[in-house]
Each structure stands twice: as C-alpha cells, then as structure tokens.
Amino acid sequence: MTIEGTTELTGFELHWEISQFLFEEAALLDAPDFTGWLSVLTEDIRYRMPVRLTRERKDGHSVDPDAVYIDEDLASLSVRAARLGTRSAWAEDPPSRTRHFVTNVVVRAGDAPAEVAVRSNLLFTRSRGGSTANDVLTGLRSDVLRRADGAWKLARREVVLDQTVLGTLNLSTLY
Amino acid sequence: MSRHTRATLEPGMHKQLLDVQERLATGTLPQWVLTDPTVFNLEVERIFARTWYFIGHESELPNPGDYVTRWYINDPVVLTRTKSGELRAYLNSCMHRGTMLCTADSGNRKAFTCPYHGWTYSLDGDLIGVIADDKVYGAEMDREQWALRQLPRLESFHGMIFASLDPDVQPLDEYLGGLGWYLDILIGRTDKKMEVHGAPLRWVVDANWKIGSENFGGDAYHVAMTHRSTVELGLSPKDPLFTSYGHQVVLDQGHSMSVITKSPKLGPTPPYQGQPEELWSNFERNLTPDQLGVWRDAAVFHGTCFPNLSFLSPMHGAGGHAHLTNFLTLRQWRPIGPDKVEIWSWFLADREAPEEFKKESYKRYVATFGPAGTLEQDDVEIWTRITDASKGLMARDKDLSYGNVMNYVMGLDRVDPDPDWPGPGTAYPTTFMEAAQRSFYEVWNSLLMVD
Known part of the structure; x- marks a missing residue:
C-alpha cells in the first residue's frame, strides 16, 4: 500500500511540534480565547469552509466549487473575534462549551521552505445550555503552517465538514 | 381542492381558531399556536398543501x-x-x-x-x-x-x-399578486435575469418555521437589539431607530415587503443599493419609473412570500460603513416539526453583473447571513429561545388563563397608510410596524379553518 502523495514524510520532532501547535490552537478556541487565537495566525491567513454535497460518483467531487460557509481573512476574523467579545453576541452568551478533537495528523513539506502542509481530522462537539445532546460536526482540515521568528503560525485553513445539512443551529465559533 | 385525505378539525379546534381570529383583531396572538402539534399538522395539510411552495x-x-x-x-x-x-x-x-x-x-x-x-x-x-x-x-x-x-x-x-x-391552486402570478411588483425589483431587473451561485446552504434549527417567516416578513424592530453586537462594534449605526425609516408594505395573501431607507442622520445611500453603475441602464430598461424610484432610495428590502419563502436584500461592508455591498438571499423555512425548521438559503446575482462584484457580494452574504454570519447567528439563537419557552403548560394553555398571548400591537390603529406610495399594497410610512405580521397570521388563521 502507498500513502497518497510521494513527498517525503518529515521527522518525529517536526510532527510533535506541529501536533503541539494544533492542540494549543484548539485549546485557545475551546477556552474560548478568540483574541489569543488571532495571535497564532499569519497576516495573510485565509480561512475557508466549503460546502459539502451528496453527489453520485459519476458526477464527481462532493465539495461544492462555489459555495462556502466561511471565507475570511485576518481583518474579517478579527471582526468575528471582536464581536464575540461584545456584551450582546447572544449566540455565544452564555457561551457554548466546545471541544476540538484533532487527530490523524499528517505533516508534509509545504510549497515554501518555511511552510508545512498539515492534514488532520476534526471532531467538534458543542454543548449548549442544559441539553444532554451535544451538537457534533466532523470534518477534514487542510492547513498550511508557516514558521517565522521561531514560532509556527497558521497561514491557511480549509475545513470540509462531512455533513451536508449542518446539525447545529449556527457556526458561531471557529473550527 | 387538494387531493390528499384531510383530517377534519378536532372538536373545539374550530372555536379555538375563531378565538385566535378575534385576538388577532386586537393585535395579540395566543402563544399556544406556535408549537401546537395539532396546529402543525393542520398547517401542513391546509396551508402548505394548498399554496405555492418554492422548490428551486x-x-x-x-x-x-x-x-x-x-x-x-x-x-x-x-x-x-x-x-x-x-x-x-x-x-x-x-x-x-x-x-x-x-x-x-x-x-x-x-x-x-x-x-x-x-x-x-x-x-x-x-x-x-x-x-x-x-x-x-x-x-x-x-x-x-x-x-x-x-x-x-x-x-x-x-x-x-x-x-x-393542489391542482386547483390559483395561477402563481395571481397568487404572488402585488408582491410581483417588488420581486421585479429584486429578481427581474436585468435582461438576462439572475442566477444562483453555489448550492443552497442548509442547517437545522430547533425553532418553529413561522418565526422565520414573520421575522423576515416585517420585523425591522428587532435589529437594534438582536444585532446589538454589530452596533457595539460600530458596524451598524448607533441610532436605535436606524431600521425604522421607510415603508412596511402589507400585500394580499399574507405576503409583505419592507423597504428600509437610510437613517436621515447618515446621508443618502448610493442609488440602487450601490449596484455597479454599468447595470443601471439595464435596470432602467426592465423596471418602471415607480419601481426605479422606490429602489433608488432603498437601503434594505426584506419580505416574505406566504407561507415560508423570505427575501433579504441588504447592504453590508467588510467592516464599518465604507464599501457597503448589496446582496440578495432567498430563504426557505422548511417545517420539519412544530419545533424544528430546516433553513435553506440561496444567493442570487444578476448574470450581467461584473464578476468582481458577484464575488464581493457573495462574501458579504456568507459573512453576515450564512449560518456563520455575524447577524444570522444571533437570530436563530433567539428563535430557539422563543420555541423553548412556548412548549409548557402556561404558554400552551388554550383558555389563556396565564395571559399567554404575544404582543403584535405595534402601529395598530395608530399609523395611517401613505397615500402617495407608488407600489401595490398598503404601505405604512415606517418599518417599526407589525401590520405585516398581523396580516401573515390573519391569512394563516383563515386558511386553517377551511375544510
């Protein structure tokens, strides 16, 4: 069996470093500390969440080439974080209890020397109010991380959810 | 007459619906009707099976x-x-x-x-x-x-x-009636008409479908409070009346359209909600002078085609009041149960619009009114709170022993229609008005009583 892509897999230490980054980043989102989260993004961050479709195999790809739930840059993500910090962001006040479980991390060389391409699986759970049932989203994340001044930062993120109809009332946080 | 087998009304239900009718005349709506399972089944059989339903x-x-x-x-x-x-x-x-x-x-x-x-x-x-x-x-x-x-x-x-x-439903043109005049402005304004961009966005919310219909149908009043976070951030004007300027238009068959004009404190909006200038002559070919006049001054259109298709055409910036970009979204509230709705949201753009404008317009749409939208997310949060608070013995008491009626009194017998409004319908010269919601529920109520 071969693993898709022939780019040489990177070493243990790098894998450990990148995994730690993803876990720390998830902790910021779950805290929630959205302002802190902004500080691990590069200036040119592009954050996208395309729309998944149910399609027959013969009709090709199950990700809509045109539709997105989220398509943002640092300026708009900053507005989003600031909004969650206001006294009237009702969707998240009281806040949901969210948990990002990040697994199946694969690290490959990126397009630029200081970059790595990272693939991971996301299990996102959201507990609201007194409900015993968590809202659940699952998906595939494709990230680009860039190293600058000794620290990794998130430069690209694409999250493709598995659900075609979202099983949560809104996408009020980040993934 | 619809083909499917219909249940007759439960004993007492007709009387209760007549009582609702009387209450509506005074601007109140019993809270029990919101999530009542019997009412829900009647809505499916007597409203949705007998009216026109948007499918794409x-x-x-x-x-x-x-x-x-x-x-x-x-x-x-x-x-x-x-x-x-x-x-x-x-x-x-x-x-x-x-x-x-x-x-x-x-x-x-x-x-x-x-x-x-x-x-x-x-x-x-x-x-x-x-x-x-x-x-x-x-x-x-x-x-x-x-x-x-x-x-x-x-x-x-x-x-x-x-x-x-319903094979005998009136023709669609006739059903839309005066709403068509406003849909000309929103959807029928260019030679090659509009196209959908991307698949519809879909998400499920634990709320009753009527809340979406009446909110988009005529609720400009909620904006300052529900979306206060955007006021705090300086993305929306501080004037608490900023969505009150303009007209609420009540149309036949339960349809409605609100045309909000910009707050006089903020100065004029660009013509045609800032649509690209190269389209203006195209608009002028396809619309009447009256339609163009209404559109020229508008900042936001929002309305509902009874029972469950809504329209929203606002202007939003990437941050602040600069470079406001217009978009159009169609929204369907598909009832799944008395307390569950699946939202379907389409984005439309004029085929002849410049590609750059289409892209920017789509971005503003998902950033504000997609399921991740900074405005949308607070709406559905509140709608679930309404639904959650309407299921108990006190809210659902049909004798109204607990004063369980909701207030739809705004503007009742206090605001006269504007006789100079150029479009169809009864146009009230303010959008802080609940005539559209009263009309929605009056039509809803009368259809539920038809065997």
Missing part, C-alpha cells in the same frame, strides 16, 4: 438531464430538466415499490433507474424500462399508468420555481 431556481439546472432533489415538507421531490428543456417535478419515489430514485443533492441523468428492481423512467417521467417486462407482466401492462407522479402544479416567476400539491 431555474439556474440550478441549466442543462437537459440536470436535476436537484428537494423536500416539499415531507415529500421528496426530484426537479429535472427534460431533453426539450422543460422543467418537471416528480415525487422522488419509484412506482413499483416506492424506492427513492435520487439520493444525491444534484447531478445529471439520462434517465432515472430504480436500484431495487431496475424500473427506468425517462426525464419526461415515462416508464421506459422494466426488467423482464413481457415475461413477467405480459403485453397487457399499461406503462402509461406507471409513469412517475408529477407534482400537480409547477410554475415559475423570474426563474423562481414553485410547485403546488
């Missing part, structure tokens, strides 16, 4: 064989384009054993073949293939009798496709 836009299936699957409440529908280019809507269910034929959201087919026993239907719905037919069914099988079941009525308006389960 023509641009979603441009080529012969293209199809999309949709839900007419609980009926799965496959909407397709035939070889000759006609639109057809079928119950998505094989005539042999009832199997759903298409389970994908969209695609292209030459024919519909059932995966169970192989019965095959043409795009025109004809049964064209039965495995071992002569051997098992003999020559006497009348294939015409086993064609796919078409939805009884299918009509379009400016590319918007509606179906009805």
Whole structure:
C-alpha cells in the first residue's frame, strides 16, 4: 500500500511540534480565547469552509466549487473575534462549551521552505445550555503552517465538514 | 381542492381558531399556536398543501438531464430538466415499490433507474424500462399508468420555481399578486435575469418555521437589539431607530415587503443599493419609473412570500460603513416539526453583473447571513429561545388563563397608510410596524379553518 502523495514524510520532532501547535490552537478556541487565537495566525491567513454535497460518483467531487460557509481573512476574523467579545453576541452568551478533537495528523513539506502542509481530522462537539445532546460536526482540515521568528503560525485553513445539512443551529465559533 | 385525505378539525379546534381570529383583531396572538402539534399538522395539510411552495431556481439546472432533489415538507421531490428543456417535478419515489430514485443533492441523468428492481423512467417521467417486462407482466401492462407522479402544479416567476400539491391552486402570478411588483425589483431587473451561485446552504434549527417567516416578513424592530453586537462594534449605526425609516408594505395573501431607507442622520445611500453603475441602464430598461424610484432610495428590502419563502436584500461592508455591498438571499423555512425548521438559503446575482462584484457580494452574504454570519447567528439563537419557552403548560394553555398571548400591537390603529406610495399594497410610512405580521397570521388563521 502507498500513502497518497510521494513527498517525503518529515521527522518525529517536526510532527510533535506541529501536533503541539494544533492542540494549543484548539485549546485557545475551546477556552474560548478568540483574541489569543488571532495571535497564532499569519497576516495573510485565509480561512475557508466549503460546502459539502451528496453527489453520485459519476458526477464527481462532493465539495461544492462555489459555495462556502466561511471565507475570511485576518481583518474579517478579527471582526468575528471582536464581536464575540461584545456584551450582546447572544449566540455565544452564555457561551457554548466546545471541544476540538484533532487527530490523524499528517505533516508534509509545504510549497515554501518555511511552510508545512498539515492534514488532520476534526471532531467538534458543542454543548449548549442544559441539553444532554451535544451538537457534533466532523470534518477534514487542510492547513498550511508557516514558521517565522521561531514560532509556527497558521497561514491557511480549509475545513470540509462531512455533513451536508449542518446539525447545529449556527457556526458561531471557529473550527 | 387538494387531493390528499384531510383530517377534519378536532372538536373545539374550530372555536379555538375563531378565538385566535378575534385576538388577532386586537393585535395579540395566543402563544399556544406556535408549537401546537395539532396546529402543525393542520398547517401542513391546509396551508402548505394548498399554496405555492418554492422548490428551486431555474439556474440550478441549466442543462437537459440536470436535476436537484428537494423536500416539499415531507415529500421528496426530484426537479429535472427534460431533453426539450422543460422543467418537471416528480415525487422522488419509484412506482413499483416506492424506492427513492435520487439520493444525491444534484447531478445529471439520462434517465432515472430504480436500484431495487431496475424500473427506468425517462426525464419526461415515462416508464421506459422494466426488467423482464413481457415475461413477467405480459403485453397487457399499461406503462402509461406507471409513469412517475408529477407534482400537480409547477410554475415559475423570474426563474423562481414553485410547485403546488393542489391542482386547483390559483395561477402563481395571481397568487404572488402585488408582491410581483417588488420581486421585479429584486429578481427581474436585468435582461438576462439572475442566477444562483453555489448550492443552497442548509442547517437545522430547533425553532418553529413561522418565526422565520414573520421575522423576515416585517420585523425591522428587532435589529437594534438582536444585532446589538454589530452596533457595539460600530458596524451598524448607533441610532436605535436606524431600521425604522421607510415603508412596511402589507400585500394580499399574507405576503409583505419592507423597504428600509437610510437613517436621515447618515446621508443618502448610493442609488440602487450601490449596484455597479454599468447595470443601471439595464435596470432602467426592465423596471418602471415607480419601481426605479422606490429602489433608488432603498437601503434594505426584506419580505416574505406566504407561507415560508423570505427575501433579504441588504447592504453590508467588510467592516464599518465604507464599501457597503448589496446582496440578495432567498430563504426557505422548511417545517420539519412544530419545533424544528430546516433553513435553506440561496444567493442570487444578476448574470450581467461584473464578476468582481458577484464575488464581493457573495462574501458579504456568507459573512453576515450564512449560518456563520455575524447577524444570522444571533437570530436563530433567539428563535430557539422563543420555541423553548412556548412548549409548557402556561404558554400552551388554550383558555389563556396565564395571559399567554404575544404582543403584535405595534402601529395598530395608530399609523395611517401613505397615500402617495407608488407600489401595490398598503404601505405604512415606517418599518417599526407589525401590520405585516398581523396580516401573515390573519391569512394563516383563515386558511386553517377551511375544510
């Protein structure tokens, strides 16, 4: 069996470093500390969440080439974080209890020397109010991380959810 | 008259609905009607089965064989384009054993073949293939009798496709009535008309469907509070009356449209909600001077086509009041149960608009009114709170012993219509008004009482 892509897999230490980054980043989102989260993004961050479709195999790809739930840059993500910090962001006040479980991390060389391409699986759970049932989203994340001044930062993120109809009332946080 | 079997009203229900009618005349609505399971079943049978139901836009299936699957409440529908280019809507269910034929959201087919026993239907719905037919069914099988079941009525308006389960429903044009004049402005304003961009966004919210319809239908009053976070951030004006300027227009059949103009404190909006100048002559060819006049001063349009299709055409910036960009979204509130709604949201752009403008417009749409939208997310949060608070003994008491009526009094007998309004409908010279919501519930109430 071969693993898709022939780019040489990177070493243990790098894998450990990148995994730690993803876990720390998830902790910021779950805290929630959205302002802190902004500080691990590069200036040119592009954050996208395309729309998944149910399609027959013969009709090709199950990700809509045109539709997105989220398509943002640092300026708009900053507005989003600031909004969650206001006294009237009702969707998240009281806040949901969210948990990002990040697994199946694969690290490959990126397009630029200081970059790595990272693939991971996301299990996102959201507990609201007194409900015993968590809202659940699952998906595939494709990230680009860039190293600058000794620290990794998130430069690209694409999250493709598995659900075609979202099983949560809104996408009020980040993934 | 609708074809399906209808339940007659439970004893007492007619009297209770008459009581609701009386309450509505004084501007109140009993809270029990919101999530009552009996009322919900009546809504499906007496409103949704007898009115026009939006099922898609023509641009979603441009080529012969293209199809999309949709839900007419609980009926799965496959909407397709035939070889000759006609639109057809079928119950998505094989005539042999009832199997759903298409389970994908969209695609292209030459024919519909059932995966169970192989019965095959043409795009025109004809049964064209039965495995071992002569051997098992003999020559006497009348294939015409086993064609796919078409939805009884299918009509379009400016590319918007509606179906009805009632063969005798009035023509769509007539049903839309005066709303059509406003839809000309929103959807029928350019030579090549509009197209949908991307698949509809869909999400499920634990709320009753009527809340979405009445909110988009006429609730400019909620903006300052529900969306206060955007005021705190300086994205929306500080003037608490900023969405009150303009007209709320009440139309026949429960439809409504609000035309909000910019706060006088903020100065004028660019003409036609800042649409690109190269389209202006196109608009002027397709709209009347009165329509152009209404649009020229508008900042936001929002309205509802009874019962559950809403329109929103606002202007939003990437941050602050600069570079406000207009977009149009169509929103369907598909009832799943008394306390559950599936939201379907489409984005439309004029085919002839510059590509850059379309891209920017789509971005503003998802950033504000997609499920991740900075405005949308607070709306649905509140709608679940309404629904959660309306299910108990006190809220659902039908004798109204607990004062369990909701207040729809705003503007009742206090605001006179504007006699100079150039468009159809009864236009009140403010959008802080609940005449649209009262009209929505009056039509809703009267249809529930029709056997």
